[in-house]
Amino acid sequence: MATPTKPRGVFCAALTPVHDDLSPNHAAFTKHCQALLNDGLTGIALLGTTGEANSFSTAERQGLLEAALKAGIAPEKLLPGTGVTALTETVALTRHALSVGVTNVVMLPPFxxxxxxxxxxFASYAEVAERVGDSRLGIVLYHIPQFSTVPIPHDVIERLMTRYPGTFVGIKDSAGDIKNMLAMVERFPDFSVLAGADPLMLPLLQQGGAGAITATTNLVGADLAFVYKHFNDPSRKDQVEAAQARVVAGRNRASTYAQMASLKALVAERHGDQGWLNMRPPLVKLTEEERAALLAS
Incomplete structure (x- = not known):
């Protein structure tokens, strides 16, 4: 079985396709994951905010993870989201990941x-660690207070790392505050700080950060992977800057309208599969007018 490592690199916050009846489309999902890995990405962070995770049941989430593994994606390439509001379900999802060989998970606070x-x-995260009770487990905290309204303070991170050495291995910071990320890099040198916003990965890497888990990698993964691989190579400076500019342009394009619906519209074009337009309520697809304008942009 895989063992937990401190994740470094570029991970895609993967979208989740659904059928017309709104059930998860495993075939389209695994095809997309394989395409992302072919783009050069380090791995797939499935069932996060971009993946509409909180619209899926425990069984559906487990099924998606199992489908990725069945399709031949290596366990160490996968970072499933396992944090939900119910403590026991967070424990169940985390135990399930470990049971199929996936040792690193991304965990929202109860929100x-x-x-x-x-x-x-602290008590919530500690209780999960205690109940799972598996030395293979690596938890990547998920700081996204604009959605969760529950920020993860640095003092809590320090307590968790001290109490459970080797278990709390990193954080995905999606708050968009580079100063917060850099403060964690300085305070916790043995901790993977991953940017949740594509444009911030480069400045974070330049100050010792670990990489990124981002939504726009569904579209521009090859460029972000190039930035990660060559950011510290002076001979590639111009190419890195060009790739970074394409990343920023891609993110801006996907943010013209509702981001997840826009990403799905653009991925539908990439794969030639209009089923990608489907979203599980309360999220809704773009209007025909919005989609036409987005594709023409």
Whole structure:
């Protein structure tokens, strides 16, 4: 079985295709994951915000992870999201990942209750670690307060790393604040700080960051992978800057309208599969007018 490592590189926050009846489309999902790996990405971060994870049941999430493995994707290439509001379901999803050989997971804080104290947040993550009780487990914290409204303070990170050495291996920071990321790089040198916003990966790497988990890699993964591979090579400076410019342009294009619906519209074009337009409510696809304007941009 794979063993947990501190994740480094470029991981795609993969979209999740659904059939017309809104059930997960395993065949389209695994085809897309394989295309992303062919783009040169380090791995796939499935079932996160971009993957509409919180619209899927525990069984559906487990089925998607198993489908990726059945399609031949190596366990060490996968970073499934396992954090949900219910403690016992977070434990179940995390145990399931370990049971199929996937040792690193991305974990949201419990996000229904607001104004959660540092003690409550620490207790929640600690309880998961205790109940799973597996030395193979590597947890990547997921800091996205604009969605979760539960930020992950640095003091909580330090307590978790001290109490469970080797278990809390990194963080995906999707708040868009480069200063927060750089502060973590400085305070926690043995911790993978991964940018959740494509344009911030390069400045983060230049200061010792570990890479990125981003949505736009569904479209521009090859460029972001190139930036990661060559960011520290002076002879490739112009090529890195050109690739970075394409990454930023791709992100801006996908943000013209609702981001996830826009990404699905663009991925539908990439794969020639209009089924990718489907979204599970409450999210909705772009209007025909919006999609035409996006594709023409």
């Amino acid at each position: 229904y209750y607001k104004n959660v104290t540092d003690e409550g947040l």
